[in-house]
Amino acid sequence: MxxxxxxxxxxxxxxxxxxxxYLRPEEGLSRAPLRVPFLDELESLPQTGTAAQARPGWVFAxxxxxxxxLVIAAARPQWLGEPIEQSVSGRxxxxxxxxxGSMEIRDFMLDGRQVDRLTATQAVAGQFIERRVGDRLGLILFGDRAYLQAPFTFDRKTVRTLLDxxxxxxxxxKTAIGDAIGLAVKRLRDNPDGQRVLILLSDGANTAGEVQxxxxxxxxxxxxxxxxxxxxxxDEMVVRDFFGTRRVNPSExxxxxxxxxxxxxxxxxxFRARNAEELAEIYAMLDELEPVEKDKRYYRPRDELYFWPLSLALGLGGWLSLRRLRE
Structure with a gap:
């Protein structure tokens, strides 16, 4: 519609x-600015030409x-599409x-290739982000300090891009786990009441920061x-050195x-994730523990149509102006 x-x-x-x-021209402007002695003779001559002809009714139309x-365009006509369902959980x-620095240890396999921990996390957590339709998502990155990379938003695509x-x-x-939690609390404090969840992923111990x-x-x-x-x-990784190969625990x-x-x-x-498969299972379990709620809202897409009547109005106005100049 x-x-x-x-x-x-x-x-x-x-x-x-x-x-x-109501705004008629002043009387003085309608008088002839120049008196012509033979005006009476000019008035008695037969009138010819376009200027003397009555303006056609279709021009007025x-x-x-x-x-x-022009008025229709100014009123901003819009086409309303069909209602689209949007799930909003309020979480x-x-x-x-x-x-x-320890996140660069290459002890994960992803799609048949060995990758570091962060690459595996980005791949699996990115899929988790895509599934969280209706949640407001935020992203904190932490090392020596914790930084808010993305404030809470429904824009899952942007959050995933920033993570990638x-x-x-x-x-x-270093690793400031306490600061990351403190920053999350600070960002959540001013938000409306509701279900608030922090998913914190780390491979070490707290070695930095101001908050325990x-x-x-x-x-x-x-x-x-x-x-x-x-x-x-x-839990176990084979490394090579000058003396050959040996097995070490990269998660000590x-x-x-x-x-x-x-x-x-x-x-x-x-949760404990020793490989990419376990990490994917953990995020699947989080989907079950914190399911996306089914509260539904509807919105109707709007397409602007003002440019159609505006183009026609400008075209007609330009044509009428040119016709008036030629008279």
Missing amino acids: TEFAWPWVFLVLPLPWLVRR LAVSAWLL DLMLAVDLS EAAIGLAGE PLQAADLAAREGLKIYTIGVGA DLDEKTMTALAEKTGGRY
């Missing part, structure tokens, strides 16, 4: 008639049509991703923020005790 965004503009439709009716089209879901553009060491080489993780967890619990923690990194710095306590204090849960 079609509707007008500014229907009150139609009140100016009678404006040309009002101007012609075109002028009225041009004005009407505020923040992702906090570790960018410390993150680089190891961008926020420093457990203190930040206590504050999060008071503010109603639920924290799900994910510890990433393989992972503080699982603290990560578990962070989740338990806030009513969340701790």
Whole structure:
């Protein structure tokens, strides 16, 4: 269907008639500026030519049509499409991703190739972001300090792009888990009440920052923020050195005790991801633990149509102006 965004503009439709009716030219302007002694003789001559002919009625009709089209364009006609369903859950879901130097350890396999931890996280978490239709998503990146990369938004595409553009060491080489939680609490404090979730992914222990993780967890619990923690990194990895190959534990710095306590204090849960498959399973489980709600809202797309009547009005006005100049 079609509707007008500014229907009150139609009140100016009678404006040309009002101007012609009540704003007549001054009497002095209608008098001849020059007296011609043989004026009487000129008036007695037969009148010929276009200027002497009565203006055709269709010219007047075109002028009225041009004005009407101009008013219609000013009223902003719009075409309303069919209602489109949009799911809105009201949940505020923040992702906090570790960018410390240890995230560059290549102990994950993704699509048959060996990749670092951050690359695997970007791939799996990116798919998780795409599935969170209706949630407001935010992104925190942390290293030596925690930084808000994306405030809460429904724009999942932008959040995923910002995650994909993150680089190891961008926020420093150390790990400030407590600062990341504190920043999430700060950003959530002013948001409307509702279900608030933080998914924190790290491969180490808290080695930087001004806030201790457990203190930040206590504050999060008071503010109603639920924290799900994910510890990433393989338990065993084969490395080569001068003496040959040996097996090492690349996740020996992972503080699982603290990560578990962070989740338990806030009513969340701790997960362990040793490979990309387990990481994908964890995000699938998070979809089940925090399902996307089915609250539905509808909106109708609007397409502007003002340029059609505006183009016709300008065309008619230009043609009438040229015709008047030729008379």
